[in-house]
Amino acid sequence: MDVLYHALTGIAISKSMGGTDPALAAAAAVLPDIVGTIPFYYYKIQQARQSPPAAFVPSLFALLTSSKFANATDAASYHITHSLFTALGLTILAYFIFPNSWHILSLCYISHILIDIPTHDGEFATRMFYPWNTRFQYGKNWAKSWRMSLAFWLYLGSYYLLIS
Numbered sequence: 479m480d481v482l483y484h485a486l487t488g489i490a491i492s493k494s495m496g497g498t499d500p501a502l503a504a505a506a507a508v509l510p511d512i513v514g515t516i517p518f519y520y521y522k523i524q525q526a527r528q529s530p531p532a533a534f535v536p537s538l539f540a541l542l543t544s545s546k547f548a549n550a551t552d553a554a555s556y557h558i559t560h561s562l563f564t565a566l567g568l569t570i571l572a573y574f575i576f577p578n579s580w581h582i583l584s585l586c587y588i589s590h591i592l593i594d595i596p597t598h599d600g601e602f603a604t605r606m607f608y609p610w611n612t613r614f615q616y617g618k619n620w621a622k623s624w625r626m627s628l629a630f631w632l633y634l635g636s637y638y639l640l641i642s
């Protein structure tokens with residue numbers, strides 16, 4: 479799902495678990511995308527810069543919406559941050575850095591991975607045991623399935639009604 483959805487999921491998790499820092503929970507929930515897609519955006523900008531200046535913006539748009547990685551580096555970066563092994567490592571780190579909220583932050587991060595499993599397909603399909611096991615199930619691309627996006631937003635909206 480999109481970054482806003484993940485952020486609001488993190489805030490909902492924090493709120494329902496008695497968390498006191500919803501902004502930090504939102505940050506933990508969007509971390510897989512924010513960190514994992516830095517190389518993706520870098521390489522796409524580099525590729526678009528090879529176009530004539532007038533074609534930069536259309537070229538960049540086409541590259542960003544292609545649902546294709548530029549190379550193995552940006553693919554690995556994305557899949558590493560969407561791996562439960564990374565979530566485990568960050569949970570251990572959070573235990574020492576945030577002793578009072580590590581469990582909330584960990585759940586926010588894991589929620590991102592679990593939500594991305596049914597909502598991504600193709601190269602962006604979630605490989606939750608990356609890099610040891612790259613098997614994955616194809617989900618559906620949320621950006622191309624308004625029914626799926628609507629269902630997820632209705633679920634989250636209903637959850638907010640329950641916890642408010």
Ligand SMILES: [Zn+2]
Nearest residue numbers: 510511560594
């Ligand atoms: Zn993601």
